[in-house]
Amino acid sequence: MLAARYYTVLGLHPSASAFEIRRAYRKLSKRYHPDTTELPLSVATPKFQQLNEAYATLGNRERRAVYDERIRHSQAGFPRPSELDRPEDSSSPIRDSAYLDPTERPLSSGEVFVLFLMGLTLIGCLLLAISIAYLRGDPL
Incomplete structure (x- = not known):
């Protein structure tokens, strides 16, 4: 899979937070999971595998940082992943995980x-x- 497509597969903008990534993955995985979908397995299985690959990369802070560097989103003016999950106010804690x-x-x-x-x-x-x-x- 082309690396530049991970955000597209999940239907997200590169500035999406970890929570938004998790929510999009859950929604799409319910739609394309081979055990729960009404789509043919020949369509659902590859799509579900793409979703898993995209979430495995974007759902992990370190992998996402490497991924963003590789596709050069940081040079396009998008915020870095470490800044994406930072809440507006400093009173709420920053999570290391999307879970x-x-x-x-x-x-x-x-x-x-x-x-x-x-x-x-x-x-x-x-x-x-x-x-x-x-x-x-x-x-x-």
Whole structure:
């Protein structure tokens, strides 16, 4: 694949942030994934491989910097990748990755319910083991 096409494959401008790259990749990968698409496999598989290759390069800060240097976007006046992810205000942290940190969001109600069920299961198993031991006459 030609290196100059990575931004085009994802449908992004070279000044896109890491979050925008991740969002575009997820949207397009859902459309072209061979297991979930209605397109013929002969069309979907190469397109999905191109998406993976583009995201592997643009989703990694170091690879993206090398890529941008290679296609000379930095000489065309575009900001460098290290400047792309910098927030407007200095109070929010800069992420090294396009992936969201799972600790930055509260648990959903479904996740809390599952944790509750797991706790009840653990307590139930402990009570069952103690009652079986008691009925068999084993010492506690």
